[in-house]
Amino acid sequence: MTLDAQGAADTARPGGHAPEAQPQPPDGGGTRSPRLWSPRRVPAALVAVVTLCVAGTLLYDVIAARAGQPDRAWRTRLADEFATRPVDDPWLLIGGAVAAVLGLWLLVLAFTPGMRRLLPLRTPEGCAEVGAWLNRRGAELLLRDAALRVPGVSRARVRVGRHRVSARADVRFRDPETVRGELAQALHEQCRQLALAHTPRLAVRTRQPTG
Template sequence: MTGEEPAAQDARGAGPGRARRLRAPRTAAAALVATGVLMIAGALLYDVVAVRVGQPARRWRAQIADELATRHLDDLAVLVGAGTATVLGGWLLWLAVAPGLRRWLALRPYGGTSAAIDRAGIGHLLADRAAGLDGIDHLRIRVGRRRVRVSLTGVAPPALVQRQLRDELDRVGLGRPLRLDVRTARGAAGVVEEHPDGGGADGGEGVAR
């Protein structure tokens, strides 16, 4: 579990039970891009200043200028370069708009403090709660961003397991409730599903055994 961080600032101000999804600061990606742009801009500026004071242009800049002036748009090298630039630009754009932090789920805000818990941590809490129940031979828990899937083998009633795990989830205090599905090896007759508001498809998953 983590306390308030720059990545968790978006959850501040949300009402009870309506914590917003956390966003990653992307510090490493931003620093990498800024460093690359600074190096390229510095090299170009140095060469331009050198030419202005009477020095010959660097061979690499003259070669690049000649290539840009002579190559056609349908040239293979131009197409590969354009494709690479497009993919790189799309990746950077995705980094800018994607929330990230898929491992973390926001807790209900308390006062001016925001916090989050790792999905694997939720899986361990549920596994510990289920360990105190009789009739469970094997348990597998997958915690997604919107749903918890529980697969078990044994004679334990799935409805009982579902109630116990639901109580444990409520104790965590998540900002957005997770849908809880408990399934057994007996097939459809051994399935207990919930359909709370906000249910939907899962994102990435954490696994606890």
């Protein structure tokens, strides 16, 4: 189950259709939903197409050579290049670097879950088979609304990461340090209501625009 910005807003409002999220302590009160793994359809399709083309070309050439046909010019030239070109040739170095970068990229895609736009939530005890995630944009909107409800805040900008929430607010009146403390408390309470699996660290900055 995934909550988008609209669903998250309904959860936060008392009159919404979705049940209100219960505050969860950092180390208890529920189980953590596992992170979603991205299907990686585009990289998988590209790797499959490239592999199919290369393997098909090589297989066709081997069958043609076994059938008594003359060697293809491209295969002869490629063999000569690999046999005569020095190891420190710039084109070989560039080709090796590109192959290494592509291989590293594929390894990162294979061993990382992706789906960074979804934040895992805590689920009730005994419901380990049920997973819930919150859209990152929805969490940012809810935290921004909570920041704007703090007296003195005229404008707020919130960015939500996996382990950190960064907030910047403009203060039109009141002492900026006092507003900063109240803003941190409001954001902390809102994060508890969101029931995120990982309790994020808060980084709050306030400023008083001039003019």
